[in-house]
Amino acid sequence: MLALAVRKAFPGFRLEIALEVQEGEVLALLGPSGSGKSTLLKLVAGLLQPDAGSVRFGGLDLTSLPPERRKVGFLFQDYALFPHLTVAENIAFGLLEARWPKAAREERVKELLARMELTPHAGKRPQELSGGEQQRVALARALAPKPRLLLLDEPLGALDLRLREELLLFLRRTLREEGVTALLVTHDQEEAFLLAHRVALLREGRIVQVGRPEEVYAHPKDPWAARFLGHKNLLSPEESQALGLPPKAHLLPPKALSLGGPLEGVVEERLFFGPRVGLWVRLGGVRLYLEAQEGPREGERVGLHLDAFQVVTLEG
Template identity: 50%
Template sequence: MPPALLALRGVCKRFGAVPALADVGFNLAAGEVLAILGPSGCGKTTLLRILAGFEAPDEGTVALDGRDILPVPPWRRPVNMMFQSYALFPHLTVERNVAFGLRQERLPRAEIAARVAEVLALVRLAGLERRMPHALSGGQRQRVALARALAKKPRLLLLDEPMAALDRRLREETQVELLALQRRLGIACILVTHDQAEAMALAHRIAVMEKGRIVQLGSPAEIYRRPANRFVASFVGDASLVAVRVLGQEGGMLAVVAAANDTLHLSVPASTAPALPPGGMGWLMLRPEAVQVAPASRTEDAGALAARITHASYAGALMHYRLALAEGIELRASRPAASGDAPPFAPGDAVRVSWPPGAAVLLAE
């Protein structure tokens, strides 16, 4: 394994009595994009500020290229940040904003001009060199902030909620552009976001944080398919969660029964289930798109369960349903809306639901 570009070990930070980070550690490879995903207040911004040098951890080590960077002040770290508010210098033109970091290095004038022109072309801002920041649109400001950080050719680029200030359509376009740019430059990035879609679209790996801890670190697909716990399952994507009690293993499947209803027997693949003893409590998770819904009149699906539609909403390509599966157990299902012959179900309809055997995942408490 090549040595990691960035290595964090046991990083802790408290603000007064409030722990902001507890034992955070991970490696980042060169060229890798890691998304730190979590709700506000989970400590993800504190982590980013420690990497930039604006905060010092109480404990732990941070090494970049094998060297401890904690004693290095922010202005000497080969790390640059794109701020959530962009923090452009309002008194400087686009050109001077981008050149700011290079002027600090006292590079020759001609080299500064060349680098500025290069990064401005990279973010497609050529022609706006003499504009002041207040005369730019939100998307243009964001690209100036990115260009300003890229101009320094950092070893590590930090992105603090890079899309938060953009509207939805622009956000999607910018994601595509940012992704293409990152893959082209091969620059290592740490991206902080509360938007799971953004994390999935941009990152090679995602670290999901809750209350100052990394609760799961893995590829977007791992995190989506095999969430480590209930928090991750509900934070990343939509999920139905059913409280269940483990009965025992039968062949390759683990038999469970719903905690709220003793008659509702279900099963999950044992290979993916956590080691829970018979009688142990856990959560059965189902992604809405895995849940198949059929009219109650069709009887061909043997393993299907009877359910009732409680809520239906139209979302263009998809229909979102909420289903009552026996007493007090709710499932969510998303089905393609334009299936032509099959009319969408309406609230009150009796239906039968089923899912592929591997779709259900058991989570420990």
Template identity: 65%
Template sequence: MLAWRGVRVRYPGFELRLELEVARGETLALLGPSGSGKSSALRVAAGLERPAAGRVFIGGRDVTGLPPERRGVGFVFQDYALFPHLTVAGNVAFGLEERGWPRPRVRERVAALLERMGLERHAGKKPEQLSGGERQRVALARALAPEPEVLLLDEPLGALDLRLRERLLLELRRVLRGERVSAVFVTHDQTEAFVTADRVAVLREGRLVQQGTPSGVFHRPADTWTARFLGHKNVLEPAQAAALGLGERPLVLLPGALRPGAGSLTARVLERLFLGPRVGVWLEARGVRLYWEGPEAGAPAEGAELRLAIAPELAVEVRP
């Protein structure tokens, strides 16, 4: 278990305030834009930075005054920070040897992790001989090797291309669940957070604005800013909602809320975007821009007019 209790971290023009807890075996995603305080929260938990106020607890112990090596924490950096002069096996074994593990136990633990990560055939290679995805797996194996109470990951997929990131995201999810370690995953990408985490905590300008399950946070965003940040395109101001007959209140139209081809609204297609397996369509109805996404077959053409219905049960009220 990891807990930030009344933690404050101050920089010129910025302050992080955090009260948050991670349960044993849980994966928490700290999600937010650049500069929201995500990495600062991780650095405080790791002992790489001291908070101006508040305490950090790991496994029920107050570790605020302890150095990183005494906290029982594993850390995966965005650039992986592998030792270039050591082999893959040497990198994974490094933390165990520093802690004085017996050699037979070191060999056993390293072999088990290399097998789990699919790195057996790379054991004798140096980091420079590996691909980005392979380096990421070595960094993860090295962090997990000492069997930490808490694993901290600072945008570990950020340096990878999209295709590799998607594949390694599923591997990371599998490893975290297999190890049953409490983990905190920092990202600015909603998909990474939703796929990987049991729970998501959204940060904005140093403040925690919402937390909950990925589904709960997505389907019930706390406010209009959070809704837009999570990727919702149909976020309506009160006047826009009133124009569409939904009452004068801030609303988010969830996926599936727009139903072209039926209803009393008249809409005009402004743009039609080919997205591969799906088509995105920007519409205008009563002066309000709306977005619909669906299969290419039957999708309206640019400039077309159509009838449009809005499912009221998928219109969620949020704070401004």
């Protein structure tokens, strides 16, 4: 288990985090730029020292150990591959450093080349590869020494949208197969939800909420968390009251609002996304968003159903 209880201060910013990651678990640190995600990762890796607190893994205190003695794998956003080495040599680099026997080293490299679908590229240099192939080489190199802990800093951030979608599931499958404990930093909720067993929301150096992706998305703690996770129907106490709800801040998750019902609204804006349609509807003076397979045109009146049992009360 990875156990963090650390504090680190910079001019104008203070990080204070207490967090546990179970063995074999992938935990995503999800937050906007400047929230402290990468700082926390560097504290775990030993690239920064905390002002106070400790970093413990598997019962060992890593706090005072230099990075090379922590036996932690690190996957950087820019991959940091060695341009003068081949794909196979890049993957083997950590094994040479760890003084693996030659036969075991060659077997592990062969295994990872096959798993990452890189066997035909074993003799190539990184600059001869596509972005997606480079990402797989970097992942293979990080996993090669079989680290008990893997740190991933925006691992898909340098890829275009098509490659990101293609490699998300590949990375998810690889992490599950390796069974490695992993700490993932990302600002992308889809990436966090698909890759992680649990998600920790960070804001200004503090943890706002931790839980399974489904729980965090369906029940955000406060308006900031709901907005950051992409929810659109955030109601002020006054708007809640206008819809017949108690005068508190509420979230209407997607399943709380649907077409067809006794409430009458007017479509103000219709957005066509191909497989679905987004509708901004005015209901009782409140502007609400919902999606459907197909929908009415702008200006049309529509019947709406509001399921009060699905409404989430927010803190603050």
